[in-house]
Amino acid sequence: MIDDVSLEILRILQEKARIPNVEVSRQIGLAPSAVLERIRKMEKQGIIDGYEVRLNPKRFASGQIAFVRVAVHEQPDQTEIGNQLAAVPEIQEVHYIAGEDCYLVKLRAADADALGRLLRTKVHTIKGVVATNTLPVLATYKETARIPIP
Template identity: 30%
Template sequence: MRSQENGPIKIDGIDKMILNAFMENANIPVSQLAKDLGISNTAVHQRIKKLETSGVIDSTKVIVNPTVLGYSTMSFVGVFMNKPSSYKLVLNSLEEIPEVIEAHFTTGNYGIFLKILCRDNLHLMNVLNQKIQQIEGVTRTETIISLEQPIVRQIKL
């Protein structure tokens, strides 16, 4: 493997199998991986450590099902700004809004494209009207409500 400063990281077939197994089930025991791959537990541990150190494995985390907690309205919001130099100030304010779960600096019509998670449409309207549209530098927003998320995945290796 190479460091990111030198370009893309090189991984071999075993690394890919480890990564694909972890993306499917991050709780898979190392002993099971070692058995499936026909290598020792130590070799699997060493490869995982190298993948973490190189930045290929960014983190392991629990994914909470927001619907079970009452958050059923997913939306995407394009944010228009009065000038491009407002970006950092607007972004700092957006970071303070817990319902904003992703923000992307984009090309095209929007300066910033957001992914927002709310309990319902009324909650979304409140976030838009009382929070996002009140940020200095934001001139308007354009909202798309997601009806379903039929594909959720990471890149396959």
């Protein structure tokens, strides 16, 4: 369904989206129209979700990262709580962890105060949920995630 040529296109776009189509076609040795066709197809199929700018976290950091473990007490619907957490703009990632029966949430907050406020007003207000363990990040060596723009 997705062949080596399309994978190669994805690899190129992963490094440098926003380069012209002809440049991609030159790199993989295909006509521009053919490459365009493949890209449009993957966009339609939902494989390609979009394109985004990669910001330098050291030059453009709005707040510090923290990982928060979120425990679930009552669980009427597991999926529902995940979606509610995902809806909080400050929360970058929501993962449900095997074995630990909790979510691991990655977020950004300006400082400790903002983090506390965020947990109180947007996390603990979700029914049956409590943040049990916060891991503030001191330094980041590699991060490919989207950085929120204020």
